[in-house]
Amino acid sequence: xxxxxxxxxxxxxLGEKQRRHIFFTLMEGEKTVKQLAEPMGITLTGLGxxxxxxxEAKLVRTQKIGRERICTINPEGLSTMEQFAKLHRNLWSxxxxxxxxxxxxx
Amino acid sequence: xxxxxxxxxxxxxLGEKQRRHIFFTLMEGEKTVKQLAEPMGITLTGLGxxxxxxxEAKLVRTQKIGRERICTINPEGLSTMEQFAKLHRNLWSxxxxxxxxxxxxx
DNA sequence: ATAATAGTTAAGTTTAAACTTGACTATTAT
DNA sequence: ATAATAGTCAAGTTTAAACTTAACTATTAT
Numbered sequence: 232x233x234x235x236x237x238x239x240x241x242x243x244x245l246g247e248k249q250r251r252h253i254f255f256t257l258m259e260g261e262k263t264v265k266q267l268a269e270p271m272g273i274t275l276t277g278l279g280x281x282x283x284x285x286x287e288a289k290l291v292r293t294q295k296i297g298r299e300r301i302c303t304i305n306p307e308g309l310s311t312m313e314q315f316a317k318l319h320r321n322l323w324s325x326x327x328x329x330x331x332x333x334x335x336x337x
Numbered sequence: 338x339x340x341x342x343x344x345x346x347x348x349x350x351l352g353e354k355q356r357r358h359i360f361f362t363l364m365e366g367e368k369t370v371k372q373l374a375e376p377m378g379i380t381l382t383g384l385g386x387x388x389x390x391x392x393e394a395k396l397v398r399t400q401k402i403g404r405e406r407i408c409t410i411n412p413e414g415l416s417t418m419e420q421f422a423k424l425h426r427n428l429w430s431x432x433x434x435x436x437x438x439x440x441x442x443x
Numbered sequence: 444a445t446a447a448t449a450g451t452t453a454a455g456t457t458t459a460a461a462c463t464t465g466a467c468t469a470t471t472a473t
Numbered sequence: 474a475t476a477a478t479a480g481t482c483a484a485g486t487t488t489a490a491a492c493t494t495a496a497c498t499a500t501t502a503t
Contacts, residue, residue: 246352316419404500
């Protein structure tokens with residue numbers, strides 16, 4: 232399943248506090264690697280590693296303009312997350328109502 | 338913000354491979370701590386620690402019946418996740434369309 | 444009553460992954 | 474041309490959190 236790896240990458244990426252912070256910062260508008268790293272008190276290398284993980288999860292997009300890398304939100308990740316949550320909530324509740332039919336027959 | 342801590346707990350919980358596996362296993366039906374731990378090749382203690390984190394994230398519910406602890410899915414976590422994804426996707430796309438208005442005025 | 448089973452708690456160990464360093468490239472500014 | 478800036482890469486260090494052990498409680502089975 233290709234879909235499964237996408238979900239794995241998504242939860243892995245947002246499972247880390249600093250990456251969640253980067254994501255929420257980018258929600259307010261695009262930023263360079265430098266602009267993200269500085270207020271976090273983290274090296275450019277460290278930030279670059281986080282960005283790569285967020286990109287793999289399709290939560291962030293980047294483009295290199297001149298010597299700087301501009302980072303923006305990629306809505307695809309959030310969309311995948313919404314689909315996932317919706318699907319599994321529905322799967323579970325249909326299973327639950329099937330159970331109710333057995334436990335409470337009439 | 339109370340809401341923010343809920344999200345933090347949610348992503349932290351699902352950010353770990355073993356906990357995602359526990360979650361997907363419970364989607365198929367309720368299991369005891371023992372039943373979850375054994376096929377994973379992990380101690381009851383280790384599993385108990387994961388379950389506690391999943392409970393705090395409202396992804397799992399447990400009840401102790403006799404000497405065993407029954408674990409089931411708590412749909413509240415998935416619901417919170419869906420709301421979160423929907424809200425932020427909308428926030429971002431409204432910001433994006435505002436940007437398009439400036440960049441492409443007519 | 445005793446043994447076995449299921450789980451819990453505190454404390455220590457191990458490991459994955461977060462983070463840094465140092466050497467490097469590419470771009471922009473002086 | 475040179476210096477400064479922004480970022481990258483490989484390799485090593487550090488840390489958070491995953492995991493275990495050992496001693497314990499509570500419940501069920503013999």
